[in-house]
Amino acid sequence: MLADHRIASIETSRVSTRYPRNVGRNARIGNHGTGFDTTAVIVRTDAGASGWGVVEGSLDGADAVVGRPLLDVFDPAAGVTDTAALPLDFALHDLAATILDVPAHTLLGGLGESEVTTYSGAIYFDDLDPDDAPRGLEAVLANCAEDWAAGFRAFKLKIGRGNRWMETEAGFARDVEVTRAVREAYPDARLLVDANNGFSPERTIRFLTAVADCDLFWVEEPFQEEADGLRLLRDHLASTGSRTLVADGEFEPDEPQLLELAAAGLLDVLLMDVVSYGLTAWRRIMPTLAELGVAASPHAWGMPLKTLYAAQMAAGLGNVLTVEGVPGRTEGADTSAYALTDGVLAVPDAPGFAIPLTAPVTTDAVAR
Numbered sequence: 001m002l003a004d005h006r007i008a009s010i011e012t013s014r015v016s017t018r019y020p021r022n023v024g025r026n027a028r029i030g031n032h033g034t035g036f037d038t039t040a041v042i043v044r045t046d047a048g049a050s051g052w053g054v055v056e057g058s059l060d061g062a063d064a065v066v067g068r069p070l071l072d073v074f075d076p077a078a079g080v081t082d083t084a085a086l087p088l089d090f091a092l093h094d095l096a097a098t099i100l101d102v103p104a105h106t107l108l109g110g111l112g113e114s115e116v117t118t119y120s121g122a123i124y125f126d127d128l129d130p131d132d133a134p135r136g137l138e139a140v141l142a143n144c145a146e147d148w149a150a151g152f153r154a155f156k157l158k159i160g161r162g163n164r165w166m167e168t169e170a171g172f173a174r175d176v177e178v179t180r181a182v183r184e185a186y187p188d189a190r191l192l193v194d195a196n197n198g199f200s201p202e203r204t205i206r207f208l209t210a211v212a213d214c215d216l217f218w219v220e221e222p223f224q225e226e227a228d229g230l231r232l233l234r235d236h237l238a239s240t241g242s243r244t245l246v247a248d249g250e251f252e253p254d255e256p257q258l259l260e261l262a263a264a265g266l267l268d269v270l271l272m273d274v275v276s277y278g279l280t281a282w283r284r285i286m287p288t289l290a291e292l293g294v295a296a297s298p299h300a301w302g303m304p305l306k307t308l309y310a311a312q313m314a315a316g317l318g319n320v321l322t323v324e325g326v327p328g329r330t331e332g333a334d335t336s337a338y339a340l341t342d343g344v345l346a347v348p349d350a351p352g353f354a355i356p357l358t359a360p361v362t363t364d365a366v367a368r
């Protein structure tokens with residue numbers, strides 16, 4: 001059926017992310033704000049089908065695919081096959097699955113579960129804000145309570161306050177205090193920590209020692225990944241019998257280096273971004289990761305829509321340990337087919353990504 005379709009036009013629209021609250025700083029950068037707008041791209045075919053997806057980065061050159069047969073640029077078994085069409089990665093997956101009348105996760109292979117655990121990735125350094133009257137620990141606990149009420153049963157806590165925002169030792173002490181307080185308030189929740197590369201290997205080990213009784217699920221981006229530091233960390237975890245996993249590969253991923261570290265047994269989970277790394281790239285690399293015994297958990301921060309894409313990827317490709325949840329809503333897209341209950345996100349069985357675009361198409365079509 002895909003052979004009956006030729007790409008007829010590429011148009012754009014805008015969708016808006018709205019967080020439930022202002023999201024503050026992490027170890028690396030300042031305030032993340034209350035939301036932002038993103039480009040959505042719509043691909044239509046001469047037979048009347050359409051699909052859409054979000055784009056991070058430029059659409060330059062994508063107009064070159066207009067007029068070409070769909071199967072010239074997209075292989076349902078692999079994804080995008082022409083680099084000019086890579087910005088259309090999600091739109092083409094949506095389009096192909098819609099034409100084939102199958103959910104995106106079926107197109108991807110249906111190798112995972114259609115119910116995936118998800119965690120709140122929105123527990124930032126809100127204790128430090130506002131600058132003139134910092135709200136302290138209570139702000140972090142209030143954020144956890146808000147996300148728990150929204151259906152999350154796991155939290156990723158940002159750590160590394162001493163990297164930029166507090167004096168080093170005071171920041172370290174606050175990271176420990178926050179982790180212990182959240183564990184105490186939520187004894188059954190899954191807890192993850194993310195230093196956004198704001199620690200050194202030694203500080204990471206010190207931190208893990210200080211919260212050794214908090215049963216952390218994973219430590220993410222403790223420092224810029226390199227073999228010697230990761231080996232120290234690995235040896236520490238092994239010698240203490242810790243179950244904490246090491247997750248990395250979100251920030252400026254270097255694929256050959258990550259595969260080398262994974263093959264050396266130094267990483268447990270790889271985190272490349274679901275959209276900017278891309279679905280086609282994840283389809284290519286996932287069998288290798290599965291063979292190495294390394295799991296995936298695509299970075300989804302920024303947009304609730306990316307959480308839904310990551311959940312489709314988990315259900316389709318398998319080998320996804322858990323999905324990063326971005327609390328909030330999307331204006332311009334109907335996400336109601338997805339339900340989060342007790343920490344589990346149910347992926348719908350409707351065709352494509354099952355996210356109707358409700359925002360108007362912008363007048364400046366990329367190509368027709």
Ligand SMILES: O=C([O-])C(=O)C[C@H](O)[C@@H](O)C(=O)[O-]
Nearest residue numbers: 026029121194196250299301
């Ligand atoms: O794991 C995460 O969600 C992140 O590290 C997101 C970062 O906090 C955020 O600054 C970003 O992606 O720009």
